[in-house]
Amino acid sequence: MxxxxxxxxxxxxxxxxxxxxxxxxxxxxxxxxxxxxxxxxxxxxxxxxxxxxxxxxxxxxxxxxxxxxxxxxxxxxxxxxxxxxxxxxxxxxxxxxxxxxxxxxxxxxxxxxxxxxxxxxxxxxxxxxxxxxxxxxxxGCDYRPVRCPNNPSCPPLLTMNLEAHLKACEHIKCPHSKYGCTFIGNQDTYETHLEMCKFEGLKEFLQQTDDRFHEMQVALAQKDQDIAFLRSMLGKLSEKLDQLEKNLELKFDVLDENQSKLSEDLMEFRRDASMLNDELSHINARLNMGILGSYDPQQIFKCKGTFVGHQGPVWCLCVYSTGDLLFSGSSDKTIKVWDTCTTYKCQKTLEGHDGIVLALCIQGNKLYSGSADCTIIVWDIQTLQKVNTIRAHDNPVCTLVSSHNMLFSGSLKAIKVWDIMGTELKLKKELTGLNHWVRALVASQNHLYSGSYQTIKIWDIRSLECVHVLQTSGGSVYSIAVTNHHIVCGTYENLIHVWDIESKEQVRTLTGHVGTVYALAVISTPDQTKVFSASYDRSLRVWSMDNMICTQTLLRHQGSVTALAVSRGRLFSGAVDSTVKVWTC
Known part of the structure; x- marks a missing residue:
């Protein structure tokens, strides 16, 4: 069948x-x-x-x-x-x-x-x-039809005949044809050609070039992904900016509605002020007679001067109190040295970075600067000369702080610990387990405080181990300050969180800013502690840590306030308007 x-x-x-x-x-x-x-x-x-x-x-x-x-x-x-x-x-x-x-x-x-x-x-x-x-x-059948790998125009073959055909095929190409070799011949002439081919001696170099080209293609693809991510983030920022503008318009509407009421309140305030002046005169008289003890009137901070000279936004400040010098880092890739004692003028401009100067720190007679060019430069404060430059991170160096003869540098998902004995920086350890950019570092007593996305980690400086984690809200942590009794942090979404330093319990969230809180600073006296906050909304706020209220709002900058430093009861603020201002009582 x-x-x-x-x-x-x-x-x-x-x-x-x-x-x-x-x-x-x-x-x-x-x-x-x-x-x-x-x-x-x-x-x-x-x-x-x-x-x-x-x-x-x-x-x-x-x-x-x-x-x-x-x-x-x-x-x-x-x-x-x-x-x-x-x-x-x-x-x-x-x-x-x-x-x-x-x-x-x-x-x-x-x-x-x-x-x-x-x-x-x-x-x-x-x-x-x-x-x-x-x-x-x-x-694997011998009767399976195949095509000649040398030339698709060759007649169809069976698998069993392929080997014999390849020996006689007149269309064998040089293995370097992709580089421009035009040889085509049979097996015998192929072997002779390889001995004379000018590309054969370069095959290792050509292969390395191909490998490098492939790596560049992979890197380019990664950059494309990064650009797509940044575009996505830019879109989100634009949406947030639109929302903030709408909120600001609403606030202006409320201000307009209350303008008439404020005028009435101002008249009443003037009457009350007159009464208070009378009462103050009475108190002063009693003070002069020795009836009362010491009297400490409320401190009011005022702008006493402006340092002008940078050609771009100021991102970081650092005070060398021994010599009354103020250092400021800017987008113009320079560090300026200001006299804060007599002339209030720029003493020198330090150049050496190829990117924005994002962080400054002083230890002894050395100034350390971190930049978007991923390096840390060591400067001698006495001579104001560059001592050393190291490639510290694979990403921008966002923040620096020193303690216990160690320098801590923060970047993307990493904190590096450097031994700074002498002029050389030696990597001692890298702290990992961080979830985002480390934009804030503070060293206080025997602990290091680091801020990243919705997280503050507390590290033991002696063992360099994480001993506590505080969870926050409001996006990334941009700034941290530590007082005798509190841990304070400023966030991307305008909030200031406060924890008890002993119990690690959150005790308050301070609101009032309408922009990212870029910097925090502390001035403490035996009687009171004040925390200063600098924000994207172009303002500085003064907070009393006794009652957790804002006692003053400072409005003099024309751009976002990005950096703070304190020295001898004075407050210095740097901003996107390229200026540095000094505030005193």
């Missing part, structure tokens, strides 16, 4: 129930899932398959047979009964897998011309294999 050709079919949503008696059970039947469109891959059986393994409707051997039962899923096309697939029919599938078929490279379309019909090709592969192992055989 001639072999039966059966086109293979794949899974489909149409179920066909087999009618052979062995698979018929109570309310159960075997089905094969078929596609409506046929796959033209040849399937010629060596012997006639049993009718028990064929579908009664299409006469094809079952493909992925399943056992079904009457139910509520689909309908049988034979008797219209409702069916539900219960389980795969493994027994029938194994019988089908044991059937022998001719290799597809030993088959050809049937002479009858019937679509999808195949017959044995006497010139093709002579092997018959089990249906379950046909893929393994056909993948």
């Amino acid at each position: 001639p072999p039966i050709s059966t086109p293979r079919r794949s899974d489909s949503a149409i179920s066909v129930r087999s009618l052979h008696s062995e698979s018929t059970m109570s309310l159960r039947s075997t089905f094969s899932l078929h596609e409506e469109e046929e796959d033209t891959e040849p399937q010629v059986f060596a012997e006639q398959p049993s009718v028990k393994l064929c579908c009664q409707l299409c006469c094809s051997v079952f493909k992925d047979p399943v056992i079904t039962t009457c139910g509520v899923s689909q309908k049988c096309p034979v008797d219209n009964a409702k069916l539900t697939v219960v389980v795969n029919n493994i027994a029938v599938a194994e019988q089908i897998g044991e059937l022998f078929i001719h290799c597809k490279y030993g088959c050809r379309p049937a002479a009858t011309g019937k679509p999808g019909a195949f017959e044995v090709d006497p010139l093709g592969c002579p092997f018959t294999i089990k249906l379950s192992s046909r893929k393994d055989h056909e993948a």
